[in-house]
Amino acid sequence: MSDPLEALRLPDIPIDPRPEFAAALLRRIETTPAPAAARAATVRYFVSDLDAAVDFYCALLGFEEELRPSPVFAMLYRGDLRLLLSVPGVNHALPDGTLPEPGGWNRMSLPVTDLAASVAELRQQGVRFRTEVVTSVGVMQILLDDPSGNLVELFEPLEGYHERRRSTP
């Protein structure tokens, strides 16, 4: 007795790998440079108010919103820096229940071309600074707070500023 579903069966389609096509595809994969974003460095900040944080980083510090798939998570970019903003929740809790919180002293350092002008502009917008402009070795820098109290460092390179030469463009 034949299988009643046999009538629905599609004919076997022979798979023809076409070696020249496969070779061309492989060549393309191997020679296509990775997109610039592939080298993005990623930083995660915890914030208490996601909307306020996205507004702050995008309106005042030159970030662009890439994703905001939920009320507790956003992904922003500023050049090669990818900034993840997370509102602390159970998925971030430690095994003992401790939740992450904003704050601390570790921070990203954002380069600006004219620190005095940036500071003046940000002060006008009501941004809170923790320090005045500090002149250091190779840089001038200042520390400011985001709306959740996370630290951001702005710096302007000075004569003698060191940047490692990288082997890849």
Add this chain to the structure above:
Amino acid sequence: MSTVSVRYIVDDVDAAIAFYCTELGFHEDMHPDPAFAMLSRGDLRLVLVSPVGADHRGGGSRPMPDGTPQTPGGWNRFMLEVSNLEATIATLRENGVAFRNDLVTGVGGKQVMIEDPSGNPVELFEPIIREARLDS
């Protein structure tokens, strides 16, 4: 200038250099002062500084104007993408690295948090959806 800079406050710059270079693949670019080092890994530049006095020539880790010192710790961190998180965790545990949590599977990937010798967090993640990858 495309390099991304992150500054971490550490208790002991030498111990931090050893940790980041040995365990996490960073390269020591410069260490011109006992309180300062600059490391790099791909496009991430990690500046390590230990707290200094208000009159120290390095300005990145001086106390605040009200005297408040800068200290290690907190929750904000940089993230490093790895291709096999379980294998990385096994290696790091064998080397005695401190973990804040166990592997967590989130929306975009698997992640875990480790600590440097000063207690600063570093997040390791392995993307499991394309959107979470750095080249998405």
